[in-house]
Amino acid sequence: MGRSVTLVFAAALAAFIAAPALADDIADGEKLYKTKTCMACHGLKGARPIQTYPALAGQNEKYLLTQMQDIKSAKRIASKDPATGHPYTEGMQAVMHLLNDDELKTIAKYLTSLEPGKPKAIDPPPSQDDLAAGLAAFKKLGCVACHGADGKKTNVATYPIIAGLQRDYLVRQMTDMRDGVRVNGQSKLMLGVIKKADDAAIAAIANYISQVDRSAK
Ligand code: HEC
Ligand code: HEC
Numbered sequence: 062m063g064r065s066v067t068l069v070f071a072a073a074l075a076a077f078i079a080a081p082a083l084a085d086d087i088a089d090g091e092k093l094y095k096t097k098t099c100m101a102c103h104g105l106k107g108a109r110p111i112q113t114y115p116a117l118a119g120q121n122e123k124y125l126l127t128q129m130q131d132i133k134s135a136k137r138i139a140s141k142d143p144a145t146g147h148p149y150t151e152g153m154q155a156v157m158h159l160l161n162d163d164e165l166k167t168i169a170k171y172l173t174s175l176e177p178g179k180p181k182a183i184d185p186p187p188s189q190d191d192l193a194a195g196l197a198a199f200k201k202l203g204c205v206a207c208h209g210a211d212g213k214k215t216n217v218a219t220y221p222i223i224a225g226l227q228r229d230y231l232v233r234q235m236t237d238m239r240d241g242v243r244v245n246g247q248s249k250l251m252l253g254v255i256k257k258a259d260d261a262a263i264a265a266i267a268n269y270i271s272q273v274d275r276s277a278k
Pocket of ligand 1: 094097098099100101102103113114115116117125126128129132138139149150152153156157160168221233
């Protein structure tokens with residue numbers, strides 16, 4: 062067998078082995094997600110969290126991993142939940158000792174593989190004018206440079222996809238980042254831009270972005 066034939070054969074074999082390995086990781090990740098309490102807060106298949114919590118289905122894998130690591134180590138913290146008086150990150154941080162780094166990587170693979178859910182309806186529903194104002198603010202402030210034209214796709218794999226996240230969760234993240242409560246990871250990249258957003262702009266953007274649908278039609 063010539064050298065190039067051997068190489069082609071080796072590459073084909075590697076691809077053959079890689080596919081089932083990913084399927085195994087996804088199955089293992091699903092098991093961890095269901096048994097390590099994640100589902101209680103982030104919902105079935107990572108797509109049905111309550112209004113103030115993040116959906117995880119179809120999020121960028123690298124972003125998911127860094128955020129889980131940062132919540133575990135308390136590098137990422139949040140403002141206080143008025144219902145409990147504790148930071149929103151605290152309940153999750155309390156369970157993160159159940160998982161080691163390899164398991165977090167496995168869960169990230171599982172969550173990335175999932176189909177994003179339909180946008181959660183807002184009550185009362187925003188008007189067309191409200192949504193247009195949100196889109197205008199999103200463009201004017203320059204969010205599109207990192208989060209894409211409608212928040213569905215990022216140009217860097219470590220950045221989060223924000224389209225279709227829960228409205229109230231979006232408001233909190235923008236506010237926490239602007240006010241210096243959330244400073245983990247690459248947050249400071251966003252600071253210059255989000256500093257220019259007042260509460261009204263943040264509310265308008267959250268209304269708009271939360272209703273952008275990236276579920277399978
Ligand atoms: C007690 C509720 C709770 C549990 C249990 C929980 N989480 Fe969370 N999780 C949250 C909340 C709330 C946030 C957002 C915190 C904030 O407001 O900054 C979060 C944030 C995240 C994020 C970052 C999302 C983003 O868009 O930035 C990831 C990833 C995540 N959780 C994964 C998990 C996994 C995996 C598990 C199980 C090992 C888990 N969570 C368990 C409540 C929980
Ligand atoms: C220079 C790039 C950049 C720009 C411009 C930018 N962002 Fe971000 N954004 C990021 C990065 C990076 C993160 C994740 C930070 C981390 O590593 O924790 C983020 C996080 C977020 C999050 C939290 C997502 C989650 O799942 O928790 C929201 C919401 C968000 N950005 C909205 C916006 C909006 C709205 C604008 C415009 C006002 C904007 N961003 C401008 C880079 C940017």
